[in-house]
Amino acid sequence: MTELLQHIVDGVSLGAIYALIALGYTMVYGVLQLINFAHGDVFMLGAMIGWYLSARWTSEALHPSWLGALGVSLFCMLVCGTTGFLIERFGYRPLRNSPRLNSLITAIGFSLLLEYGGQTVFGPNPRAFGAMPVDPGEHFTLFGVAISYLDLISIGVALLLMVALQLIIFRTRIGTAMRAVSWNPSVAALMGVNVDRVISFTFVLGSVLAAVAAVLYASSYRKVEPLMGLMPGLKAFVAAVLGGIGNVQGAMLGGLLLGLAEHLVSSYVSSSWKDGIAFAILILILLVKPSGLLGKGTAEKV
Amino acid sequence: MNRTALLRAARSWLPFVIAIPFLWLIERKVALNPDLGVEYIFVNVNHIGIAIMLAVSLNLVNGLTGQFSIGHAGFMAIGGYISAVLLMRGPTDDPYRLFFLLAVLAGASAAALAGWLVGKPSLRLRGDYLAIVTLGFGEIIRVIIENTPFFGGAIGLSPIPHRADFAFIYAAVIITILVAKRLRDSTHGRAFLSVREDEVAAEAMGIDTTSVKVRAFVISAFFAGVAGALSGAFEGNLAPQSFTFVRSFEVVAMVVLGGMGSITGATIAATVLTILPEALRSLGEFAYLRMVIYSIALIVLMLVRPRGLLGTRELWDFFRRPRPPRQPGTREASEALIEVRKASITFGGLTAVNEFSLSVKPRELVALIGPNGAGKTTVFNLLTGVYAPTSGSITIMGRDTRGLQPHAIAHLGVARTFQNIRLFRELSAFDNVRIACHHLTRESMAAAVRHGALSEQEEAWIAERSEELLEIMGLSQRRDELAKNLPYGEQRRLEIARALAAGPQVLLLDEPAAGTNTREKVELMELIRSIRDRFGVAIVLIEHDMKLVMGVSERILVLDHGVTIAQGLPREIQSNPKVIEAYLGEKYAKEHFGDVART
Numbered sequence: 001m002t003e004l005l006q007h008i009v010d011g012v013s014l015g016a017i018y019a020l021i022a023l024g025y026t027m028v029y030g031v032l033q034l035i036n037f038a039h040g041d042v043f044m045l046g047a048m049i050g051w052y053l054s055a056r057w058t059s060e061a062l063h064p065s066w067l068g069a070l071g072v073s074l075f076c077m078l079v080c081g082t083t084g085f086l087i088e089r090f091g092y093r094p095l096r097n098s099p100r101l102n103s104l105i106t107a108i109g110f111s112l113l114l115e116y117g118g119q120t121v122f123g124p125n126p127r128a129f130g131a132m133p134v135d136p137g138e139h140f141t142l143f144g145v146a147i148s149y150l151d152l153i154s155i156g157v158a159l160l161l162m163v164a165l166q167l168i169i170f171r172t173r174i175g176t177a178m179r180a181v182s183w184n185p186s187v188a189a190l191m192g193v194n195v196d197r198v199i200s201f202t203f204v205l206g207s208v209l210a211a212v213a214a215v216l217y218a219s220s221y222r223k224v225e226p227l228m229g230l231m232p233g234l235k236a237f238v239a240a241v242l243g244g245i246g247n248v249q250g251a252m253l254g255g256l257l258l259g260l261a262e263h264l265v266s267s268y269v270s271s272s273w274k275d276g277i278a279f280a281i282l283i284l285i286l287l288v289k290p291s292g293l294l295g296k297g298t299a300e301k302v
Numbered sequence: 303m304n305r306t307a308l309l310r311a312a313r314s315w316l317p318f319v320i321a322i323p324f325l326w327l328i329e330r331k332v333a334l335n336p337d338l339g340v341e342y343i344f345v346n347v348n349h350i351g352i353a354i355m356l357a358v359s360l361n362l363v364n365g366l367t368g369q370f371s372i373g374h375a376g377f378m379a380i381g382g383y384i385s386a387v388l389l390m391r392g393p394t395d396d397p398y399r400l401f402f403l404l405a406v407l408a409g410a411s412a413a414a415l416a417g418w419l420v421g422k423p424s425l426r427l428r429g430d431y432l433a434i435v436t437l438g439f440g441e442i443i444r445v446i447i448e449n450t451p452f453f454g455g456a457i458g459l460s461p462i463p464h465r466a467d468f469a470f471i472y473a474a475v476i477i478t479i480l481v482a483k484r485l486r487d488s489t490h491g492r493a494f495l496s497v498r499e500d501e502v503a504a505e506a507m508g509i510d511t512t513s514v515k516v517r518a519f520v521i522s523a524f525f526a527g528v529a530g531a532l533s534g535a536f537e538g539n540l541a542p543q544s545f546t547f548v549r550s551f552e553v554v555a556m557v558v559l560g561g562m563g564s565i566t567g568a569t570i571a572a573t574v575l576t577i578l579p580e581a582l583r584s585l586g587e588f589a590y591l592r593m594v595i596y597s598i599a600l601i602v603l604m605l606v607r608p609r610g611l612l613g614t615r616e617l618w619d620f621f622r623r624p625r626p627p628r629q630p631g632t633r634e635a636s637e638a639l640i641e642v643r644k645a646s647i648t649f650g651g652l653t654a655v656n657e658f659s660l661s662v663k664p665r666e667l668v669a670l671i672g673p674n675g676a677g678k679t680t681v682f683n684l685l686t687g688v689y690a691p692t693s694g695s696i697t698i699m700g701r702d703t704r705g706l707q708p709h710a711i712a713h714l715g716v717a718r719t720f721q722n723i724r725l726f727r728e729l730s731a732f733d734n735v736r737i738a739c740h741h742l743t744r745e746s747m748a749a750a751v752r753h754g755a756l757s758e759q760e761e762a763w764i765a766e767r768s769e770e771l772l773e774i775m776g777l778s779q780r781r782d783e784l785a786k787n788l789p790y791g792e793q794r795r796l797e798i799a800r801a802l803a804a805g806p807q808v809l810l811l812d813e814p815a816a817g818t819n820t821r822e823k824v825e826l827m828e829l830i831r832s833i834r835d836r837f838g839v840a841i842v843l844i845e846h847d848m849k850l851v852m853g854v855s856e857r858i859l860v861l862d863h864g865v866t867i868a869q870g871l872p873r874e875i876q877s878n879p880k881v882i883e884a885y886l887g888e889k890y891a892k893e894h895f896g897d898v899a900r901t
Binding site: 029033035037091094095098099101102104105106108109110112113116117119120230234237238241245270272273275276279280282283286287290 | 364370423424427430431433434435438439441442445446448449456547548551554555558559562590591593594596597598600601604605608609
């Protein structure tokens with residue numbers, strides 16, 4: 001029982017990170033119906049920039065502090081937000097009136113660009129990165145379950161950001177505009193919504209969340225490398241679909257469930273099957289309920 | 303065997319008769335010649351060949367059929383691993399490479415089987431969801447291979463006997479391209495295209511869209527399997543890491559970059575994208591940037607040519623001249639019958655159509671009128687199987703249509719047009735009409751591939767019939783124009799021509815006069831009447847303009863809020879107080895129909 005609880009705690013902390021990345025996928029899909037395959041690499045960029053700032057450009061990593069961790073995170077958010085904005089501006093906006101497949105190819109192009117660019121600048125070898133003044137091993141024990149401080153931070157930060165995101169989407173003007181655009185861009189435009197600005201904002205928002213996820217992920221796993229965005233990116237995407245793509249609460253739920261499922265499978269079955277379970281869940285959910293757990297089905301009008 | 307059959311068979315096999323000795327000669331005299339030092343070049347040439355096979359086969363699904371699959375690497379892996387396992391356990395001596403051929407076919411068949419298993423349940427999903435499922439399947443196949451010691455696990459299989467050489471790979475390339483081209487040019491290819499353009503309209507024209515999609519998917523998986531098998535036997539090893547979704551993405555990029563549906567485009571793009579990273583090696587001290595340049599090139603190419611290198615056209619289309627229109631002919635009459643008994647349908651709490659009954663007799667012209675939201679189009683959707691009635695029954699040609707899909711109902715002899723025009727927009731007027739003939743043809747896909755084109759008789763019959771229909775609808779001049787470029791009124795007429803091509807006994811016209819001016823409307827009604835007389839079809843017509851239908855129809859049904867409030871002869875409808883009030887409004891009724899009733 002204690003063991004199971006332990007796995008659940010670990011799974012949830014991983015799931016919280018997936019959820020943060022998944023939000024970026026789902027928000028972009030909501031407004032553009034585009035699978036932004038470069039999102040996982042924006043996540044990778046966040047971790048890499050974090051390493052540069054804390055270990056290469058400053059000696060922050062040698063004497064980590066909470067203030068430093070905050071500074072590093074903010075800088076990563078700035079860089080990722082800008083990158084997200086630029087990718088949309090130059091990769092997707094010119095293709096707004098072309099078939100959606102085209103944007104998908106440019107998305108793949110940017111994904112490759114970030115990966116190969118990362119390998120060129122950063123080198124292919126992984127590097128250790130920890131911005132926070134706690135080690136992954138430090139923990140306290142509750143009912144026999146070891147809860148690491150980093151897991152606690154991951155879950156706490158993710159929860160905080162999710163609440164903030166809900167407030168942005170449902171309580172602010174720009175959030176209302178986002179919902180309008182996701183409902184129908186041309187009608188939203190006729191109602192005076194600046195659709196391009198809303199889309200840019202959505203990309204920036206998603207990328208900023210990915211940056212936070214990157215800092216949390218890199219701190220927990222102590223590893224940064226140019227291809228680190230591939231699998232978490234794909235998993236987060238699966239999480240978004242699982243919850244119902246385009247649905248913000250769905251992404252959160254999907255992320256948590258996926259993290260949990262993956263951790264349970266790698267603990268009780270074998271860690272080499274953990275990638276398989278993510279995709280098996282994906283296929284199952286799509287064949288049974290294609291719109292995802294919280295998504296609404298759509299029927300075409302004839 | 304008579305002479306024409308012999309000629310046809312010869313033409314079918316001609317490409318191989320010519321190509322194979324050439325390939326063999328190149329292999330012997332150039333590729334294997336150590337003095338020339340072309341080994342490295344031929345490694346790349348073979349990589350290109352495998353890429354072409356992958357791109358051209360994926361193009362069948364993504365380009366021609368418009369289904370978005372990003373799991374091609376998975377099928378490639380299956381083909382590769384199955385054939386590799388056979389090769390590694392098979393005879394070490396294989397002089398005529400017959401065993402190798404067998405292994406390749408086994409691998410490809412396994413991939414095709416996997417394609418069927420994946421495609422059958424998932425191809426009912428549309429667009430992005432299908433993409434995601436194929437992505438998931440591709441990844442699962444890789445994970446399974448990684449966890450199966452029999453397939454070498456994460457390390458992979460090695461050494462696989464080197465049996466695939468230049469000649470073998472390019473013979474397979476030629477087969478792949480020929481099959482794709484011959485299928486594309488046949489009525490099956492047009493069925494693929496119709497699914498890409500508009501699934502609802504394709505079903506209404508009698509095309510079984512699910513079966514078409516599954517077939518395209520299976521054929522595509524088969525050739526991906528061939529590519530995988532050849533790749534393994536060429537490299538001498540297989541590793542699961544080379545079949546990740548990144549590999550699938552590369553192939554998708556080739557298809558999109560080449561231009562959706564263009565076979566030559568896919569071939570060129572596969573060549574360019576395979577050469578590019580190799581060519582960039584020659585950058586000298588900047589060679590370390592080559593993959594960065596490759597990805598930037600991919601983005602820029604897509605931005606500069608959003609429709610792909612060749613668009614939807616083929617290389618040779620750029621040199622083709624338009625053909626002159628043909629002279630008209632005639633067609634025999636046929637019989638029809640629809641019987642609807644108390645059909646109702648509810649959406650949530652809303653009853654869109656309530657206890658609707660209708661009987662259509664041969665050669666009858668019935669009009670269905672009613673204000674907006676009365677449920678007229680819903681009636682058509684019920685008749686054509688787009689919706690199933692919540693209660694009541696619909697019998698067409700004496701057959702209960704319960705559980706029948708739209709394409710099956712079209713086969714019974716019901717064709718329709720759509721209120722919001724649903725032409726296959728990116729196809730020519732001629733192709734739009736030809737597609738509707740698809741379900742009237744018998745030739746199998748295999749025959750289409752073998753004969754170069756579909757059996758000439760049938761193809762000629764389709765062409766003749768289609769040209770005739772275009773002629774009747776006054777569209778001969780527009781034969782080769784894309785449907786989307788026709789003016790509005792002509793698009794409406796083209797939809798009618800397409801519906802007629804499906805060989806209906808009942809023709810359902812959903813507001814054919816919408817958006818046209820008064821004079822055009824009068825002409826259109828004349829045309830509708832002449833279609834009825836000429837083709838002997840029964841016609842059910844939805845129309846807003848009451849005056850128009852008065853003149854042309856023999857019987858009128860009036861719907862309001864899903865309820866049939868009146869039916870009868872035009873004259874009876876005109877003076878029916880219920881109709882005047884519910885449909886036209888009291889004021890209008892007094893002003894206009896007071897007069898009509900007196901005259």
